[in-house]
Amino acid sequence: MPDDVLALFRTRLGLEEVPPEGPFVPPETLPDIVAALKEMGFLLFLYCAATHWPATENRPEAFTVAYGLRRPGPGSSTARLRVRIPADGSIPTLSGLFAGADWQEREQYDLVGIHFEGHPDLRRLMLPEDWEGHPLRKDYAIDTHHFPWR
Amino acid sequence: MVDAHPSHEPVAPALVEVSGLSLPAAITHLPRPDPYLNVEDYEPEADAMALNMGPQHPSTHGVLRLKLFLDGEICFKAVPYVGYLHRGVEKLLENRTAIQSVPYVDKNDYVSPLTGELALVMAYEALLDVEPPPRAQVLRTILMELQRIASHHLWLGTFCLDMGGALGGGSSVFLYNFRERELILDLLEALTGQRMHYNALMVGGNRHDVPPGWEEKVLATMDRVEDRLAEYEAMTVDNHIFRSRTVGVGVLDPLLALEAGAGGANLRASGVDHDLRRDAPYAAYGQVDVRIPVETAGDCYARFLVRIAEMREAIRIVRLLVSGIPEGPIGALKPPRHVNAVKLPPGEVYVGIESPRGELGTYLISDGSPIPVRVKIRPPSLHAVSLLPYLCVGATVSDIVVILGSLDPILGEVDR
Amino acid sequence: MAVDETSRTFVHPLYGWLEKIPGLSVGLTTADAVLSWGLEHSLWVFPMATSCCGIEFMATMTSRFDMDQFGTFTRPTPRQCDVMVVAGTITVKMAPRVKRLWDMMPEPRWCVAMGSCAISGDFYRNLYAVVPGVDTFIPVDVYVPGCPPAPDHVHAGMHVLMEKIRQVRKGTFRPNADPAAREGLLRPSIPRIGDPDRDPALSRAQAEAAFRMDPGCQVTPRSEDERDVP
Ligand code: SF4
Numbered sequence: 119m120p121d122d123v124l125a126l127f128r129t130r131l132g133l134e135e136v137p138p139e140g141p142f143v144p145p146e147t148l149p150d151i152v153a154a155l156k157e158m159g160f161l162l163f164l165y166c167a168a169t170h171w172p173a174t175e176n177r178p179e180a181f182t183v184a185y186g187l188r189r190p191g192p193g194s195s196t197a198r199l200r201v202r203i204p205a206d207g208s209i210p211t212l213s214g215l216f217a218g219a220d221w222q223e224r225e226q227y228d229l230v231g232i233h234f235e236g237h238p239d240l241r242r243l244m245l246p247e248d249w250e251g252h253p254l255r256k257d258y259a260i261d262t263h264h265f266p267w268r
Numbered sequence: 269m270v271d272a273h274p275s276h277e278p279v280a281p282a283l284v285e286v287s288g289l290s291l292p293a294a295i296t297h298l299p300r301p302d303p304y305l306n307v308e309d310y311e312p313e314a315d316a317m318a319l320n321m322g323p324q325h326p327s328t329h330g331v332l333r334l335k336l337f338l339d340g341e342i343c344f345k346a347v348p349y350v351g352y353l354h355r356g357v358e359k360l361l362e363n364r365t366a367i368q369s370v371p372y373v374d375k376n377d378y379v380s381p382l383t384g385e386l387a388l389v390m391a392y393e394a395l396l397d398v399e400p401p402p403r404a405q406v407l408r409t410i411l412m413e414l415q416r417i418a419s420h421h422l423w424l425g426t427f428c429l430d431m432g433g434a435l436g437g438g439s440s441v442f443l444y445n446f447r448e449r450e451l452i453l454d455l456l457e458a459l460t461g462q463r464m465h466y467n468a469l470m471v472g473g474n475r476h477d478v479p480p481g482w483e484e485k486v487l488a489t490m491d492r493v494e495d496r497l498a499e500y501e502a503m504t505v506d507n508h509i510f511r512s513r514t515v516g517v518g519v520l521d522p523l524l525a526l527e528a529g530a531g532g533a534n535l536r537a538s539g540v541d542h543d544l545r546r547d548a549p550y551a552a553y554g555q556v557d558v559r560i561p562v563e564t565a566g567d568c569y570a571r572f573l574v575r576i577a578e579m580r581e582a583i584r585i586v587r588l589l590v591s592g593i594p595e596g597p598i599g600a601l602k603p604p605r606h607v608n609a610v611k612l613p614p615g616e617v618y619v620g621i622e623s624p625r626g627e628l629g630t631y632l633i634s635d636g637s638p639i640p641v642r643v644k645i646r647p648p649s650l651h652a653v654s655l656l657p658y659l660c661v662g663a664t665v666s667d668i669v670v671i672l673g674s675l676d677p678i679l680g681e682v683d684r
Numbered sequence: 685m686a687v688d689e690t691s692r693t694f695v696h697p698l699y700g701w702l703e704k705i706p707g708l709s710v711g712l713t714t715a716d717a718v719l720s721w722g723l724e725h726s727l728w729v730f731p732m733a734t735s736c737c738g739i740e741f742m743a744t745m746t747s748r749f750d751m752d753q754f755g756t757f758t759r760p761t762p763r764q765c766d767v768m769v770v771a772g773t774i775t776v777k778m779a780p781r782v783k784r785l786w787d788m789m790p791e792p793r794w795c796v797a798m799g800s801c802a803i804s805g806d807f808y809r810n811l812y813a814v815v816p817g818v819d820t821f822i823p824v825d826v827y828v829p830g831c832p833p834a835p836d837h838v839h840a841g842m843h844v845l846m847e848k849i850r851q852v853r854k855g856t857f858r859p860n861a862d863p864a865a866r867e868g869l870l871r872p873s874i875p876r877i878g879d880p881d882r883d884p885a886l887s888r889a890q891a892e893a894a895f896r897m898d899p900g901c902q903v904t905p906r907s908e909d910e911r912d913v914p
Contacts, residue, residue, distance in 0.1 A: 218529030378736035
């Protein structure tokens with residue numbers, strides 16, 4: 119990640135070291151930080167990827183959501199950050215800042231079951247509307263019975 | 269002859285600075301339609317009507333469904349529905365090892381399978397910190413460019429087919445393009461033994477070395493393809509009907525394109541000078557000086573011009589590289605004997621490459637077991653389709669078909 | 685003109701009456717042969733192209749492979765077509781649409797399943813979103829295996845279909861004439877994944893066989909505690 123992004127993360131989050139995979143950002147401050155990155159020229163929306171972490175003995179069930187932005191043009195660089203939320207938590211939407219976040223968030227809602235607060239149209243994107251469950255959760259078996267076809 | 273559209277005249281357009289990026293002023297900050305417009309609130313001038321296109325429609329390039337709300341013939345709201353080809357590849361990749369997973373990503377973007385493979389394989393290589401040997405890198409670059417030519421040929425053919433009778437019965441350009449695409453498929457078939465889903469790459473290198481005489485064949489094919497390219501240009505570039513269907517249609521604001529995550533020719537036709545092959549070189553792109561064609565009009569015609577120029581550029585890169593493929597091994601790792609021969613270290617990587625449709629990325633989380641925890645494919649086509657609610661507003665139904673074609677989405681990649 | 689669903693031949697109401705006229709049956713046989721020849725050499729194809737196989741089917745229709753030479757011709761609407769070529773993966777969301785398009789096609793109609801996805805779901809067959817083969821909801825006449833089948837294989841498949849049409853019209857081959865057998869054929873001989881009748885041991889054996897590509901090769905199952913939130 120470029121130096122200006124590292125400096126932003128250090129000042130905004132009070133971190134000493136920023137891991138290359140991106141720092142963990144508290145959900146409340148996510149829109150502010152992403153807006154600041156957008157000001158700095160990170161205009162291209164890359165990805166929004168949610169992961170389900172099932173409960174184990176040591177920790178409760180949780181989700182992480184990772185975001186990536188890119189600064190276009192010669193010498194292009196990426197900015198990456200992550201958000202960790204509890205099983206029943208939700209995360210503010212970025213669809214107001216980035217038009218591309220809209221469908222990515224709908225996809226993550228559909229497949230992983232994360233609730234994006236303030237999203238204008240949080241419907242399933244890939245699967246039929248009446249589908250039960252969220253397939254990319256770890257407790258969803260890959261060959262779940264899917265009859266009838268709709 | 270149609271009067272040249274003002275934005276296609278060869279004068280330097282006025283630029284505007286946005287967050288450190290120079291964008292063409294004429295098309296930046298265009299008014300954005302509201303994709304969530306309430307249909308009840310809209311007051312139509314003519315008869316309002318809802319029209320459903322797809323999921324089985326010859327010009328939706330696969331199984332895309334579009335719901336169009338029309339005011340007379342002008343669309344005032346468009347709602348795309350995707351997911352008719354959602355096969356759950358991401359879930360499948362979470363249950364497959366690094367060696368097993370390569371053939372699955374072929375089927376995502378089935379018009380350019382090799383770029384899909386490279387994005388996945390490079391993510392695994394970044395995680396494992398493996399560097400393929402120079403011969404593999406150069407071969408990969410040649411393969412990517414051959415695939416780009418084949419993919420753009422298919423795009424040009426279907427794009428002209430969508431415009432129907434405009435071009436001498438509509439299917440002439442389509443038939444000509446497939447003729448040249450077959451030549452490139454022959455080259456790839458000679459290398460990998462498959463016409464479409466090649467499974468040509470693996471973690472740490474390539475799977476197939478070049479057969480004898482392949483380089484000469486590549487050069488001969490490139491000559492032939494370049495000759496024929498002039499033929500297509502003669503049929504389209506100055507064609508009255510072609511221009512009146514594309515010039516000024518579907519103007520894409522570069523800021524919207526960036527924020528929506530569009531890539532490839534869609535971005536470069538709107539004046540954004542961005543291409544990962546030059547800006548964040550991977551494989552052997554660092555060794556060649558990639559010239560990036562940029563247009564500033566942002567319409568369907570500009571996207572067409574950029575793709576044609578990209579084909580020429582790809583031919584140039586292939587010619588440059590194929591005459592000097594370095595000697596050496598084609599893989600950095602020993603050929604695997606077990607499906608779980610590659611042990612993954614824990615970590616989290618994102619790798620993006622420039623596919624013919626834009627930035628194709630793979631985001632991978634591993635926890636140290638042979639199979640990854642999460643694989644997310646960043647599909648450029650999904651972002652291209654998500655532009656439709658903005659681009660279709662104010663267009664006629666016949667223009668919507670052209671706009672959709674000019675964005676070049678592949679539904680397999682949208683839905684995965 | 686009524687249609688006999690099971691044998692898929694025309695049965696005109698006049699036929700039975702005409703056949704009683706002495707000497708006419710020879711003429712009718714000749715007329716039937718001509719009709720049959722016309723039928724099998726003017727197959728209009730409705731390409732139900734959903735994914736990768738659709739691209740390969742497009743290539744089959746172009747000048748190099750030239751399917752037009754058999755009178756085969758693609759039309760984008762099911763209402764004018766005789767053959768539906770299902771080329772590509774059929775997902776849970778797409779299946780009812782395919783069925784509906786099939787129902788729109790006029791009789792007599794045939795179906796060609798092109799590619800392993802349309803035949804059995806390919807390697808997606810036990811995934812949550814994919815239908816394990818198009819023959820689970822529409823009757824298939826010819827299967828063309830491959831991933832994707834090369835255009836020559838599609839040609840071969842169309843020839844098999846022509847042969848089938850010819851034989852059915854001649855009466856030398858009556859596919860599934862018995863409605864009960866037909867019903868049985870619509871169900872796969874081995875119950876598919878997701879079918880309550882399927883033996884779980886079968887799934888396990890198949891999965892094991894898939895991993896037996898090399899002696900000693902197994903996927904180590906990942907224990908739950910090894911995973912941790914980073
Ligand atoms: S059989 Fe193979 S080529 Fe055909 S649709 Fe399925 S995955 Fe694609």
